[in-house]
Amino acid sequence: MFIKGVGMTEFGIQEAATSHLVYEATLEALNNADMSMDDIDAIVVSSIEIMSNGERQKHSGSVISSLFHIKAPILSVPAGCAGGGTALWTANRLQKTSNYKNVLVIGFEKMISNTSKNLTDEILMGGERIYEQSEGLIFPAQNALVAQQYMLKYGATTDDFALVAYKNHQNAFLNPKARFYKKEVTLKQIKNSPVVASPLRLFDCSISCNGAAALILSKDKSSVEIVGSAEENDCLSTFERDEMTSFWVTKKASEIAYKEAGITPADIDIAEIHDAFTPVELISYEDLGFCRKGEGKEMIRKGITNIDGKLPVNTSGGLKAKGHPISATGVSQIYEIVKQMRNEAGDRQVEKPKYGLALNIGGVGSTATVHILKNLN
Amino acid sequence: MIIRWVCEKCSKKWIYPIEKCVYCKGDITKQKGTKLKVVGITKVTIQSPMHPIVPYNILLLQDEFGNRVPRKTMEDCKIGDNFILQKARTKDAVSVVKIKYDIYEAIKESIELLNGIELSANDKILVKPSIITAAYPYQAVNTNPDFLNALLTVLFELGVKKENVIVAEQALIGSDAMDAASKSGILEICKKNGVEFADISKGPFEEVESDGLKFKIFKEALNRKIINVPIMKTNFQLGISGAMENLSRLADEKTQRDMYFDNIDVTLPQLAKLLPDVFTIADASNGMQGQGPLALGEPAFLNLVLASRNPANLDAVFCEAAMLKVPSYIQEAKKIEVVGNEIEALKYPIKQPISDATPHPDIKVIDGKACPACLNLMNNLASKLVGLRGRQLSIVMGSMLTEGMLERKERLVALGECAIKKLSELKIKPIAKIDENIDEVEQLVLLKKLLVTEGTPRITHVDKVKSKMKKLLSKVIG
Numbered sequence: 020m021f022i023k024g025v026g027m028t029e030f031g032i033q034e035a036a037t038s039h040l041v042y043e044a045t046l047e048a049l050n051n052a053d054m055s056m057d058d059i060d061a062i063v064v065s066s067i068e069i070m071s072n073g074e075r076q077k078h079s080g081s082v083i084s085s086l087f088h089i090k091a092p093i094l095s096v097p098a099g100c101a102g103g104g105t106a107l108w109t110a111n112r113l114q115k116t117s118n119y120k121n122v123l124v125i126g127f128e129k130m131i132s133n134t135s136k137n138l139t140d141e142i143l144m145g146g147e148r149i150y151e152q153s154e155g156l157i158f159p160a161q162n163a164l165v166a167q168q169y170m171l172k173y174g175a176t177t178d179d180f181a182l183v184a185y186k187n188h189q190n191a192f193l194n195p196k197a198r199f200y201k202k203e204v205t206l207k208q209i210k211n212s213p214v215v216a217s218p219l220r221l222f223d224c225s226i227s228c229n230g231a232a233a234l235i236l237s238k239d240k241s242s243v244e245i246v247g248s249a250e251e252n253d254c255l256s257t258f259e260r261d262e263m264t265s266f267w268v269t270k271k272a273s274e275i276a277y278k279e280a281g282i283t284p285a286d287i288d289i290a291e292i293h294d295a296f297t298p299v300e301l302i303s304y305e306d307l308g309f310c311r312k313g314e315g316k317e318m319i320r321k322g323i324t325n326i327d328g329k330l331p332v333n334t335s336g337g338l339k340a341k342g343h344p345i346s347a348t349g350v351s352q353i354y355e356i357v358k359q360m361r362n363e364a365g366d367r368q369v370e371k372p373k374y375g376l377a378l379n380i381g382g383v384g385s386t387a388t389v390h391i392l393k394n395l396n
Numbered sequence: 397m398i399i400r401w402v403c404e405k406c407s408k409k410w411i412y413p414i415e416k417c418v419y420c421k422g423d424i425t426k427q428k429g430t431k432l433k434v435v436g437i438t439k440v441t442i443q444s445p446m447h448p449i450v451p452y453n454i455l456l457l458q459d460e461f462g463n464r465v466p467r468k469t470m471e472d473c474k475i476g477d478n479f480i481l482q483k484a485r486t487k488d489a490v491s492v493v494k495i496k497y498d499i500y501e502a503i504k505e506s507i508e509l510l511n512g513i514e515l516s517a518n519d520k521i522l523v524k525p526s527i528i529t530a531a532y533p534y535q536a537v538n539t540n541p542d543f544l545n546a547l548l549t550v551l552f553e554l555g556v557k558k559e560n561v562i563v564a565e566q567a568l569i570g571s572d573a574m575d576a577a578s579k580s581g582i583l584e585i586c587k588k589n590g591v592e593f594a595d596i597s598k599g600p601f602e603e604v605e606s607d608g609l610k611f612k613i614f615k616e617a618l619n620r621k622i623i624n625v626p627i628m629k630t631n632f633q634l635g636i637s638g639a640m641e642n643l644s645r646l647a648d649e650k651t652q653r654d655m656y657f658d659n660i661d662v663t664l665p666q667l668a669k670l671l672p673d674v675f676t677i678a679d680a681s682n683g684m685q686g687q688g689p690l691a692l693g694e695p696a697f698l699n700l701v702l703a704s705r706n707p708a709n710l711d712a713v714f715c716e717a718a719m720l721k722v723p724s725y726i727q728e729a730k731k732i733e734v735v736g737n738e739i740e741a742l743k744y745p746i747k748q749p750i751s752d753a754t755p756h757p758d759i760k761v762i763d764g765k766a767c768p769a770c771l772n773l774m775n776n777l778a779s780k781l782v783g784l785r786g787r788q789l790s791i792v793m794g795s796m797l798t799e800g801m802l803e804r805k806e807r808l809v810a811l812g813e814c815a816i817k818k819l820s821e822l823k824i825k826p827i828a829k830i831d832e833n834i835d836e837v838e839q840l841v842l843l844k845k846l847l848v849t850e851g852t853p854r855i856t857h858v859d860k861v862k863s864k865m866k867k868l869l870s871k872v873i874g
Contacts, residue, residue, distance in 0.1 A: 139444040149496055150411070153699060154468040155440060155447035156454055163438035164456050164466070171475075216454075217439045258456065258464040259411055 021241040024052025027232035030342030044231035060119035063110040065102030065346040072132035103349020104379030104388030126350035127231035162296035163216035173313035180297035191336025193367040198342035225338035232350035247276030247391030266384030269306035276389040284308035288372035291352035293380035294337040349379035360394035398429040429459020432479040488706040489733035490713040500546040506703035522620040530579040536682040536695040541581030543679040566596035624676040629684035632749035635723040639707030656767040685746035719745035754778035764794030770812040786847030837863035
């Protein structure tokens with residue numbers, strides 16, 4: 020399958036209604052593909068339908084039908100933070116097994132409309148209710164426990180985490196759609212930011228925001244092809260798993276996607292990785308096979324994943340600094356890779372990537388999608 | 397303790413209670429880890445509605461089987477520390493246990509933390525759940541049947557004989573106990589476990605005296621060990637309906653009315669003194685928040701079990717944990733020993749009851765400790781008029797009214813004999829009096845007129861005829 024068009028809103032704190040965010044991203048994707056809504060045969064949409072934003076709007080599929088006056092199959096596939104990737108994975112399979120020529124994939128979320136306390140509480144609902152929610156294991160704390168185990172086992176330091184944040188902020192500085200576009204963040208600021216859940220500081224955490232992203236998946240050839248696609252799930256809670264410092268879902272999904280694409284990790288030229296918390300980016304380097312277990316820290320220390328490094332990671336700014344509107348994230352990762360492959364990434368353009376990889380994670384390693392894109396130009 | 401449900405055949409583990417392995421269909425056994433070590437720790441500094449007090453720590457605990465769980469604590473620990481839960485050192489301690497998918501284990505742990513319960517095979521037991529009105533279990537109005545079922549299992553395992561147990565309760569004044577027991581699912585649990593359900597309102601009662609006050613108490617309650625099993629609820633009048641309030645329904649109807657008339661804050665502790673052999677195991681698996689069971693209260697989903705030999709202490713600890721005002725009938729809430737969980741780590745503000753609120757925005761209430769019958773009536777009347785906005789009025793109820801409570805209050809409506817009498821004593825003239833014994837339709841018509849008209853409207857003959865016709869019509873249709 021081929022990606023014909025991509026679109027996304029700015030990731031920010033705009034007050035536009037959710038429907039308008041969806042409209043804006045979709046219109047850009049349609050224009051980008053030189054298509055109209057008449058060309059769309061089916062839609063796959065993902066959102067966790069945030070309650071605290073005051074819109075009280077459920078049943079996204081029909082809302083989208085209403086918004087675009089489209090009478091077609093519309094599937095809703097919420098999957099926590101992996102919603103966008105899961106929507107793409109679903110669309111890809113749907114298209115392969117049907118006569119749908121063009122499938123529109125949308126991810127959206129309006130998160131910033133209420134106090135951060137209420138938002139934290141709503142996001143906590145994505146955690147296991149009896150052990151995690153009732154014990155106050157908010158997502159930063161879940162990731163903090165993972166980070167601590169990782170540090171104890173492999174000798175990574177909080178300075179390594181800071182380097183991840185710094186790299187991604189530098190990239191976001193160059194991305195006009197990023198929440199931190201043209202906002203300078205120094206390494207000192209990152210290292211001195213307040214502790215949220217030890218050992219994680221504020222700047223180790225991704226930034227919640229509003230946004231939508233859309234793409235059109237087509238049977239018609241374009242310059243970007245999806246050559247690998249996988250989705251995997253594991254237990255919701257990290258404490259249930261034998262291994263906390265590695266995410267089985269990432270390893271398994273990437274293994275399947277590499278196999279489908281007929282490539283190895285060494286072939287990847289650019290990656291968008293789910294850096295919801297900075298240690299997750301390091302763990303993902305390892306789980307995706309970019310380095311051996313425990314060597315993630317070396318990759319960031321040596322600048323391998325910097326924008327001018329051998330394997331640029333999160334040129335968009337990542338969830339850390341581009342922003343993380345939950346279900347829009349996975350689709351926005353594809354937006355970035357497509358832009359890079361088409362040489363349309365402006366100031367953050369890397370040198371002609373052939374293979375790009377997007378890793379979208381839900382929970383703390385409970386869901387993962389891996390998509391491998393090939394530049395046909 | 398860490399619990400996992402493990403397949404005997406293929407050794408797969410679950411954090412959820414299951415009966416059969418979904419892979420090999422093998423039998424499941426519980427794996428209980430008791431030797432716990434701290435293997436991870438994080439200090440959280442950001443607030444969330446469920447966890448408003450920061451900073452707090454979350455420990456990652458690991459047992460001898462390698463199973464792990466997170467646990468919130470306000471105490472500082474370090475990796476490598478052993479984690480041991482201390483048992484109670486004092487008789488009046490309160491244990492608080494979080495239910496980890498398994499009510500039975502939580503009840504057992506709550507008792508063990510208090511160093512067990514003094515029961516022998518020949519002990520006669522009265523289990524006193526809270527079943528105040530006919531409501532389904534999910535409404536969190538009555539003690540949950542699953543909770544009672546788990547408790548009876550624990551009691552039988554402790555050697556108590558089925559034939560020596562009765563489950564006894566009476567519904568609130570005006571409600572039928574058997575209807576309530578049936579709808580709440582309690583009756584079915586009694587049948588399933590082969591224990592008798594007794595309607596306390598049928599008696600017999602025995603008069604006993606405490607500090608000069610006379611109480612007519614259900615005779616069986618005086619002859620048996622009492623296992624008090626309240627559901628923990630907010631209550632706009634008392635603050636909460638918990639361990640202490642549940643005991644009040646061991647008295648006959650007149651005594652209950654008198655207890656409110658004579659000031660429930662004083663009479664409730666006096667009643668409790670008459671019942672020294674009470675062990676409370678409170679159901680806060682759901683619990684209730686807001687105005688309470690009769691006035692749009694809602695489930696609180698607390699997921700807790702509390703236990704104590706001292707019902708007042710238990711109520712106080714619950715109020716501290718739920719961040720509610722400690723009721724006036726509790727004297728010293730600060731010195732209570734709490735085991736199982738730290739109060740500071742449990743604190744989570746559930747919806748408070750508002751003392752002057754009714755279901756209707758224009759109808760306020762001034763409560764002089766009215767009895768449940770008048771409370772029930774007030775809530776029923778106010779809720780039926782919700783769509784009708786009008787001039788604000790205050791319904792005055794109960795015998796414990798004071799001049800101070802009524803100062804600068806306008807448009808007072810006296811409801812019930814106690815309030816009518818008390819206002820007359822205080823020489824305060826209400827704009828209307830609602831007799832608790834007249835027809836409900838007439839009561840409603842009067843309240844409606846008071847809400848929408850000026851002055852002091854009265855029930856007319858036409859209203860009375862209309863009321864009778866309406867009643868007749870509803871009977872015909874019904």
